Structures are given as C-alpha cells and as structure tokens.
Amino acid sequence: MNVNVQNANGKLGILIPGLGAVATTLIAGVEAVRQGLSQPIGSLTQMGNIRLGKRTENRYPLIKDFVPLADLNDIVFGGWDLYEDNVYEAASKAKVLEPGLLNAIKPQLQALVPMKAVFDKSFVKNLDGKNIKQGKTKFDLAKAVMDDIENFRDANDCNRIVMVWCGSTEKYFEPSEVHESIENFEQGLHENHPMISPSMIYAYAAIKLGVPFANGAPNLTCDIPALIELAKETNTPIAGKDFKTGQTLMKTILAPGLHARALGIKGWFSTNILGNRDGWVLDDPDNFKTKEVSKLSVLEDILRPELNPELYGELYHKVRINYYPPHGDNKESWDNIDIFGWLGYPMQIKINFLCRDSILAAPVVLDLALFSDLAKRAGMSGIQEWLSFYFKSPQTLPGLRPEHDIFKQLIKLQNTLRHIMGEDLITHLGLDYYQDLVEAL
Ligand SMILES: NC(=O)c1ccc[n+]([C@@H]2O[C@H](COP(=O)([O-])OP(=O)(O)OC[C@H]3O[C@@H](n4cnc5c(N)ncnc54)[C@H](O)[C@@H]3O)[C@@H](O)[C@H]2O)c1
Numbered sequence: 281m282n283v284n285v286q287n288a289n290g291k292l293g294i295l296i297p298g299l300g301a302v303a304t305t306l307i308a309g310v311e312a313v314r315q316g317l318s319q320p321i322g323s324l325t326q327m328g329n330i331r332l333g334k335r336t337e338n339r340y341p342l343i344k345d346f347v348p349l350a351d352l353n354d355i356v357f358g359g360w361d362l363y364e365d366n367v368y369e370a371a372s373k374a375k376v377l378e379p380g381l382l383n384a385i386k387p388q389l390q391a392l393v394p395m396k397a398v399f400d401k402s403f404v405k406n407l408d409g410k411n412i413k414q415g416k417t418k419f420d421l422a423k424a425v426m427d428d429i430e431n432f433r434d435a436n437d438c439n440r441i442v443m444v445w446c447g448s449t450e451k452y453f454e455p456s457e458v459h460e461s462i463e464n465f466e467q468g469l470h471e472n473h474p475m476i477s478p479s480m481i482y483a484y485a486a487i488k489l490g491v492p493f494a495n496g497a498p499n500l501t502c503d504i505p506a507l508i509e510l511a512k513e514t515n516t517p518i519a520g521k522d523f524k525t526g527q528t529l530m531k532t533i534l535a536p537g538l539h540a541r542a543l544g545i546k547g548w549f550s551t552n553i554l555g556n557r558d559g560w561v562l563d564d565p566d567n568f569k570t571k572e573v574s575k576l577s578v579l580e581d582i583l584r585p586e587l588n589p590e591l592y593g594e595l596y597h598k599v600r601i602n603y604y605p606p607h608g609d610n611k612e613s614w615d616n617i618d619i620f621g622w623l624g625y626p627m628q629i630k631i632n633f634l635c636r637d638s639i640l641a642a643p644v645v646l647d648l649a650l651f652s653d654l655a656k657r658a659g660m661s662g663i664q665e666w667l668s669f670y671f672k673s674p675q676t677l678p679g680l681r682p683e684h685d686i687f688k689q690l691i692k693l694q695n696t697l698r699h700i701m702g703e704d705l706i707t708h709l710g711l712d713y714y715q716d717l718v719e720a721l
Pocket of ligand 1: 297298299301303360374400478498523524558
C-alpha cells in the first residue's frame with residue numbers, strides 16, 4: 281500500500297523553544313551546509329541510505345531521495361529563549377563551533393533573535409533570564425505562543441511548521457490528575473495549575489494548532505494522556521523524550537550486542553563530566569532526577585532481567601552526571617561494565633568516550649524535524665514510535681514497553697519509510713529468493 285503523502289514543496293518553519301548549545305549548533309550547521317562549507321554528518325535524513333527490495337535488486341537510494349523531505353534550503357528557523365542573545369551570540373557563548381565557522385555565517389545567525397519565552401523558575405532553578413512573556417494565566421501564555429507560531433508562519437511565508445523542544449531539562453515530577461484529560465488540562469491552564477510546566481505550554485500550543493511536536497529533553501511535556509488525546513484530535517504527530525546521544529547512544533549500541541550473545545552483565549557504572557549550561561541545570565538534584573530516570577530505563581528494557589534472571593538478575597546500574605566547567609560542551613564519559621561468560625567467568629569492558637554533546641545532538645534534531653513533518657504529510661498522528669531511534673526514553677502508549685535496542689529501532693524506522701512509500705517491508709528472511717539463487721549457480 282502506498283500511503284498518500286503530500287509533497288514537501290514550500291518552506292518548512294522549524295520552531296525551537298530553547299536556543300542554547302544544541303539548537304544553535306543545529307542552526308549554524310544547516311547554514312554552513314547550505315553554503316557548502318560543511319557536511320551534515322550524523323544525519324540519517326541527509327546522508328543515510330535505505331535498502332529497497334531483495335538484495336539482488338541492488339537498490340540503496342539515499343533516504344532523502346526516497347521519501348519526500350523538506351530541502352535544507354527550504355528551512356526557516358525561529359525560537360524562544362529567556363536570554364536575549366541572538367543565535368550568533370548564543371552559539372559563541374556555547375563554544376561548540378569554532379569562531380571561524382560562526383563568523384563565516386554571522387549575518388544569518390545574528391538575524392535570528394529569540395522570541396520571549398514561557399518560563400517558570402520553579403521548574404528550572406539555575407536559570408535567570410529577562411526575555412520572558414507575562415500573562416495572567418497559563419492559558420494566556422499558551423495563546424501567546426500560538427500567536428507567535430502564526431505570526432512566524434505568515435512573516436516567513438511557511439507552508440508548514442514543526443516544533444522541537446531544545447530547552448533545559450525541567451525538574452522531575454509525576455503525572456497527576458490535571459494531566460489525565462484535555463478537559464482537566466485546559467481547566468488547569470485557566471487556573472494556573474502548578475504542575476503544568478512551560479514545556480507543556482509550548483507543546484499544548486503546537487499540538488492545538490496541528491504543529492508536530494518532538495521533545496528533546498527528558499521532561500514529561502507531551503508524554504501525558506491529555507496531550508496524547510489532543511494530538512489525536514488535531515491529527516498531530518508527537519514524539520519524545522530526550523535526544524539519544526553520548527553515553528546512552530553507546531549503551532544502546534553495546535547492550536543489544538552483549539544480550540544477543542547471551543553474555544551476562546553484573547554491573548554497569550556510567551559517569552560523566554560536562555561543563556555547558558545543560559550541565560549547570562542538571563547540577564540541581566530535582567533536574568538531575570528527570571535525566572537519571574530517563575537514562576536508567578534503557579538497560580532494563582534491553583536486557584529484560586525478568587526473562588533471564590541468571591544473566592541479568594543481579595545487574596547493578598548506576599549513572600552519574602557531574603558539572604565540570606573546564607570541559608564545556610565536550611562531555612567525557614566513562615563506563616565500567618562487568619560482564620560474565622561461559623561458566624560464569626568474569627570479564628570487563630571500559631569505555632572512555634570523549635564526545636561533543638551538541639555535535640551528536642544537532643543532526644538528531646534535524647532528522648526529527650524533517651521526519652515529523654513527513655509524518656504529518658503522510659497523515660500519521662499521535663505518538664510516532666518509529667522515531668524511538670532518536671530518543672533515550674521513547675514515548676509509547678501507556679502499557680507498551682518502549683524499544684531501546686538501536687538496531688530494532690532502525691529497522692522500525694526504515695520499515696515505516698518503506699510502508700509510507702509503498703515498498704515491501706524487509707523481514708531479512710531471504711529464504712524466498714535464496715533457493716532460486718542456489719539453483720541458478
Ligand atoms: N546535547 C545533548 O547531547 C543532549 C542530549 C539529550 C538531551 N539534551 C537536552 O536538550 C536540551 C538542550 O540542551 P543544550 O545542551 O542545548 O542546553 P542549553 O542549556 O545550552 O540550552 C537550553 C536553552 O533552553 C533555554 N530555556 C530553558 N527553559 C526555557 C523555556 N521555558 N523557554 C525557552 N527557552 C528555555 C535556556 O535558556 C537555554 O538557552 C536539554 O534539556 C538537554 O538535557 C541534550
């Protein structure tokens with residue numbers, strides 16, 4: 281079946297709450313690629329191929345030539361932040377990209393000035409900015425974000441808009457009654473309910489207007505029944521949570537491999553140091569808790585200790601994040617993994633990953649924006665589980681286990697693209713044509 285996909289003509293607006301290290305690295309990167317100064321490495325939509333049909337057919341097009349995606353030249357960026365810095369200033373302060381590169385695209389970056397943010401210090405204690413919206417109720421603030429979206433769309437002549445949350449991690453809290461239904465949620469907006477966070481207000485505004493929304497931080501945001509319900513009502517794709525980069529990316533590459541070979545794991549100790557603003561926000565225990573929950577869920581879901589208690593029943597998993605300013609955005613992580621093999625003999629694996637957080641995150645944001653837009657044009661709405669590939673803590677319908685294994689996530693993503701384009705899904709069975717090949721030898 282070929283899903284009826286609308287074309288990607290016209291401009292796509294990518295609106296980003298939080299113009300910090302990740303967002304500015306994305307925006308500067310897309311500008312650098314447009315100008316032929318660099319390559320979009322790490323982006324599946326720009327550089328990845330997809331196999332179609334049988335191996336004998338030798339069809340491996342680039343993903344961007346296979347599915348209709350917005351062209352990088354048709355993207356317009358906008359965003360909100362509680363700091364007034366334009367994107368050039370914010371990128372310079374984030375110190376991810378070299379000054380030479382930033383200076384080469386300075387006018388384009390300077391032109392991008394953040395809109396006033398919806399912000400509430402009770403959710404992120406360590407930040408203090410002045411570029412903040414005032415409103416009597418949270419509903420007024422949501423309305424103001426909707427006005428921002430519509431004004432941006434008109435001013436930039438955009439055909440379509442998507443929103444990706446790149447704002448700071450909000451403090452940890454569990455969903456409660458106000459998040460249970462859209463009725464309760466809207467009443468909560470009018471009554472300034474304390475458990476409606478700023479990221480939920482942006483998500484509500486986007487989803488209400490049918491604008492696809494993806495959440496790059498571990499906050500609940502759109503992962504609540506009220507906004508899932510609204511997404512269905514307004515035919516809006518949503519996805520989250522928490523970009524999968526750095527240490528967790530390595531974990532979801534390695535753990536499925538150990539598990540696949542039925543090797544046991546006794547302990548996995550992960551620690552890392554980083555010194556950017558994200559690290560400073562996560563230095564607060566309430567905000568760290570949100571991140572910790574997101575990072576911890578990964579191993580259990582991949583290893584399923586309840587199915588293999590001999591191999592994983594005693595697993596001790598610990599994750600630490602330490603704020604260390606001298607390293608800036610260049611996060612360094614260490615993993616010590618205690619594994620055991622045949623007859624229980626112990627072995628160890630040590631990983632020391634000297635990564636660059638925002639360099640890994642920027643292509644993820646680009647892909648999420650482009651694929652969310654594709655989903656919308658393909659008539660897909662609600663939770664987009666096929667985008668789990670990009671998240672540490674993939675959003676699923678309540679009661680469904682998330683899939684963390686990066687290889688299964690990739691198969692799901694690729695099969696979704698094949699499905700959208702009416703190509704055969706690939707099961708990797710191969711028996712159907714293997715025998716013919718043997719006979720032809
Ligand atoms: N870099 C990575 O590899 C990575 C991976 C997974 C998740 N994340 C998450 O992505 C987010 C962005 O990371 P970063 O490194 O760019 O952080 P950052 O601190 O550099 O940028 C976040 C920006 O969001 C702004 N902000 C906070 N609350 C806001 C609000 N309510 N409205 C508008 N702006 C707001 C802050 O002022 C800041 O400029 C963080 O939540 C982080 O945890 C990053």
